[in-house]
Amino acid sequence: MATRGIAANCRKVVCIGRNYADHIKELNNVRPKKPFFFLKPPSSILEPGQGPVLRPKGVNLHYEVELALIMGRKVQDLPQDDERGALDAIAGYAVSIDMTARDVQEEAKRKSIPWTAAKGFDTFLPVSKYIPKSAITDPHDVELWLTVNGTERQRDSTALMLFRIPRILSEISRVMKLEEGDIVLTGTPKGVGKVEVGDVMRAGVVVGGKEIEEAGIEVG
Amino acid sequence: MATRGIAANCRKVVCIGRNYADHIKELNNVRPKKPFFFLKPPSSILEPGQGPVLRPKGVNLHYEVELALIMGRKVQDLPQDDERGALDAIAGYAVSIDMTARDVQEEAKRKSIPWTAAKGFDTFLPVSKYIPKSAITDPHDVELWLTVNGTERQRDSTALMLFRIPRILSEISRVMKLEEGDIVLTGTPKGVGKVEVGDVMRAGVVVGGKEIEEAGIEVG
Ligand SMILES: [Mg+2]
Ligand SMILES: [Mg+2]
Ligand SMILES: [Mg+2]
Numbered sequence: 001m002a003t004r005g006i007a008a009n010c011r012k013v014v015c016i017g018r019n020y021a022d023h024i025k026e027l028n029n030v031r032p033k034k035p036f037f038f039l040k041p042p043s044s045i046l047e048p049g050q051g052p053v054l055r056p057k058g059v060n061l062h063y064e065v066e067l068a069l070i071m072g073r074k075v076q077d078l079p080q081d082d083e084r085g086a087l088d089a090i091a092g093y094a095v096s097i098d099m100t101a102r103d104v105q106e107e108a109k110r111k112s113i114p115w116t117a118a119k120g121f122d123t124f125l126p127v128s129k130y131i132p133k134s135a136i137t138d139p140h141d142v143e144l145w146l147t148v149n150g151t152e153r154q155r156d157s158t159a160l161m162l163f164r165i166p167r168i169l170s171e172i173s174r175v176m177k178l179e180e181g182d183i184v185l186t187g188t189p190k191g192v193g194k195v196e197v198g199d200v201m202r203a204g205v206v207v208g209g210k211e212i213e214e215a216g217i218e219v220g
Numbered sequence: 221m222a223t224r225g226i227a228a229n230c231r232k233v234v235c236i237g238r239n240y241a242d243h244i245k246e247l248n249n250v251r252p253k254k255p256f257f258f259l260k261p262p263s264s265i266l267e268p269g270q271g272p273v274l275r276p277k278g279v280n281l282h283y284e285v286e287l288a289l290i291m292g293r294k295v296q297d298l299p300q301d302d303e304r305g306a307l308d309a310i311a312g313y314a315v316s317i318d319m320t321a322r323d324v325q326e327e328a329k330r331k332s333i334p335w336t337a338a339k340g341f342d343t344f345l346p347v348s349k350y351i352p353k354s355a356i357t358d359p360h361d362v363e364l365w366l367t368v369n370g371t372e373r374q375r376d377s378t379a380l381m382l383f384r385i386p387r388i389l390s391e392i393s394r395v396m397k398l399e400e401g402d403i404v405l406t407g408t409p410k411g412v413g414k415v416e417v418g419d420v421m422r423a424g425v426v427v428g429g430k431e432i433e434e435a436g437i438e439v440g
Contacts, residue, residue: 011261012262014261076342108256117257122296
């Protein structure tokens with residue numbers, strides 16, 4: 001899978017909303033009682049070297065760094081407490097940036113209509129190279145980071161997730177089966193903000209004090 | 221494409237909301253100033269013979285019959301008035317039923333969160349066989365119908381669409397490119413309602429007074 005490309009293998013991208021407490025606060029959102037999710041289209045994936053991210057005219061464009069799970073097998077009706085089943089179903093990882101047209105999203109929220117456009121523009125999902133599963137022994141204990149023009153904007157541990165991966169995969173798979181190649185974004189920590197034309201985003205993940213080489217994103 | 225199967229070729233399903241005036245009224249919704257859309261996952265597609273539609277426990281399950289467009293080529297930034305470009309990009313059609321967990325959707329609307337779960341359960345997108353393009357010379361002049369246990373519930377002409385196909389494809393493709401095999405649902409006319417376990421839905425499309433054979437859906 002690693003060589004064929006993350007986008008080519010992907011038929012859906014399922015994204016968890018509001019999964020870090022401090023990020024919920026910074027956007028004045030309500031903390032969910034259970035995980036909720038939305039879809040980004042596979043057509044929004046931007047693989048390494050394919051940048052830049054397009055800035056649709058007049059849009060307030062935000063970055064959200066997230067740990068992405070690349071599924072390795074079909075998952076359907078996974079029990080909430082099946083930690084082993086959840087982790088076994090993951091083939092590998094990627095770092096990703098859930099680009100968001102924040103003003104378009106806020107307008108959708110006011111109208112109670114879907115966020116699809118706000119989240120789904122072409123190029124709105126930069127991903128890193130495929131990270132082999134062996135590089136991340138515990139996905140609940142890695143540090144995600146993102147800089148804009150060299151200034152650090154996000155850096156937090158995935159230990160802060162409100163809903164951990166088994167619960168996330170359980171909630172999704174009780175609605176829609178996950179299939180090999182599908183991608184799950186696990187939510188963003190605090191620090192989201194705006195990028196302008198010309199800004200350069202870098203992102204990555206630190207495991208046990210070491211940068212994972214495959215995880216590096218650099219995108220204009 | 222017809223033989224490989226509609227689901228196998230599909231990487232996204234883009235659905236237009238509120239595209240028939242009488243349907244907007246029956247759900248007490250606000251008429252949109254421009255088309256808005258949401259995604260169903262390809263994993264929700266149910267091809268002929270694969271039924272029944274699952275009834276998630278305790279859910280108020282609604283049918284919505286819709287004309288589906290099967291895209292034949294990449295479409296990006298299509299101008300609104302490019303009627304020829306829009307119709308040329310369509311490879312064929314299908315009749316589809318946009319199954320909806322109405323209570324889950326209403327709760328999402330109250331919370332201003334995405335409709336993804338309400339629309340995305342496995343089996344929530346029954347489709348007919350592939351309808352060759354030649355069978356529908358004018359997609360704005362066909363009659364969609366749906367019955368439940370033999371009683372007619374929906375029957376209206378696609379001439380009643382508020383936003384016609386070129387406008388729909390333009391709005392979508394200015395956000396996300398459409399690719400070969402992608403599916404676009406064009407909205408449902410009035411008459412949506414509930415189905416219970418054991419109910420049988422039938423649906424189809426009439427062109428120039430004749431039923432299109434490939435368009436027939438029968439699903440439990
Ligand atoms: Mg999709
Ligand atoms: Mg996000
Ligand atoms: Mg619909």
